[in-house]
Amino acid sequence: MIPLSKDIERVLSALRAGRLKVRVPRPSDLFRWKPRSFFHPYPELFIQTGGATDFECPADSFRLRTWEVCVMPTGVPHAETPIDGKTLFGTIVFMRARDGFLVHRASASPDGAIHASQAEHLVSSRGRSAFRYLDEVSAPVVEKHRSAFRQSLLEVFLVTALGELHRPSGGIASQSxxxxxxxxxxxxxxxxxxxxxxxxxxxxxxxxxxxxxxxxxxxxxxxxxxxxxxxxxxxxxxxxxxxxxxxxxxxxxxxxxxxxxxxxxxxxxxxxxxxxxxxxxx
Incomplete structure (x- = not known):
């Protein structure tokens, strides 16, 4: 299996080259339970590494394609449907843990259920600040500056996550x-x-x-x-x-x-x- 860091570096390179498509659903119906949907008190980052994901949010529905990313704002209810294409469905998801980052690869079973196939718990004091940067991605900004604003915040988040993955002290706690x-x-x-x-x-x-x-x-x-x-x-x-x-x-x-x-x-x-x-x- 390709190391998580390699895929994150690929996304970071595309971001810096201006070739990365970033989806940010509009905040709506925040913190409300809906059928098949989940919401979280912190933002999430989805990196589509294979196939696609159909997202359904209160104000937006879209398909996240291979090597596109989605920043899911805090509190936005969202349903996810995995789609196989030329490659099998696959994602990397960043969630905030109490003491750092939770990063996992996800794949899909034949019945359409999404499950983690590889997960890392990055214990890091930088998690709080990193997810605050991610939270700001959905902040209202005038259109002509929006792309640069989002790119800079996303770059800081990804570089921070990479730094934790490469940390020689081994801030990773693996589990069964x-x-x-x-x-x-x-x-x-x-x-x-x-x-x-x-x-x-x-x-x-x-x-x-x-x-x-x-x-x-x-x-x-x-x-x-x-x-x-x-x-x-x-x-x-x-x-x-x-x-x-x-x-x-x-x-x-x-x-x-x-x-x-x-x-x-x-x-x-x-x-x-x-x-x-x-x-x-x-």
């Missing part, structure tokens, strides 16, 4: 395919209140007990505890800004009601979300 898939699926669905260990296990074709045991062996905690931790880390990050209300953040992070969000947050952090926000921005 089962746990990689479980984490990927959980991260995709963190904002869904119906997310459960049983549902993840069913999707992955194993029992909840088996998945829980394997997850605990590799990660040192139960999958349920990991999901709660990831949701609360996401909430803390969102609370550090004033863009969303407490209730909105609870909903975005998968808590079924504001009261449940407040209760769990206080149990884990020792503060209510409001008190934590006031202290963090003081």
């Amino acid at each position: 395919p089962l746990i990689t898939e479980a984490e990927k699926l959980a991260r995709t669905l963190l904002g869904n209140p119906d997310l459960s260990v049983a549902g993840i296990a069913s999707t992955l074709g194993c029992s909840a007990n088996y998945l829980s045991r394997r997850f605990h062996e590799e990660r040192g905690m139960t999958l349920g505890a990991w999901i709660t931790r990831e949701r609360l880390e996401m909430a803390r990050d969102l609370l550090s800004e004033q863009r969303h209300s407490i209730s909105e953040i609870g909903w975005m992070c998968g808590f079924s009601s504001p009261s449940y969000f407040i209760r769990v947050f206080r149990q884990q952090a020792g503060f209510t979300p409001r008190a934590w926000r006031e202290a963090s921005i003081a």
Whole structure:
């Protein structure tokens, strides 16, 4: 399999040469669950390495072709349909992890399901700033400067990711395919209140007990505890800004009601979300 860095370098070269097509769906119906669609509290970057992907978003529908990229803005609901062409469907997807980057290759099964075939967890303090650059790609800019603005932000993101991939200290934590898939699926669905260990296990074709045991062996905690931790880390990050209300953040992070969000947050952090926000921005 071609190293992730080689494909990223190819995209970076095309970007610098002005030959890269970059798709950025318009923000619309943000943070709303729709059939077959997912949204995330951070932006994503898709690199199409084979075949194509049909994206359906509230304000845009388009086909991402081989060696084109898509920056999916924060909160935009999107459905993905894999398409085989002269080459088989393949993508590289960048997602923000709690402690850096999550990068995975994805392929498609005969039934049209998209799954990770190679994943790397890049533990990096640069993840937060890198994804802020990616978040700015969808910012409104006058048309004559839009292309250069997006290109510069995307270049910084890709160069940062490459630097982490090449870091000799080995900031990469590899996992078994089962746990990689479980984490990927959980991260995709963190904002869904119906997310459960049983549902993840069913999707992955194993029992909840088996998945829980394997997850605990590799990660040192139960999958349920990991999901709660990831949701609360996401909430803390969102609370550090004033863009969303407490209730909105609870909903975005998968808590079924504001009261449940407040209760769990206080149990884990020792503060209510409001008190934590006031202290963090003081």
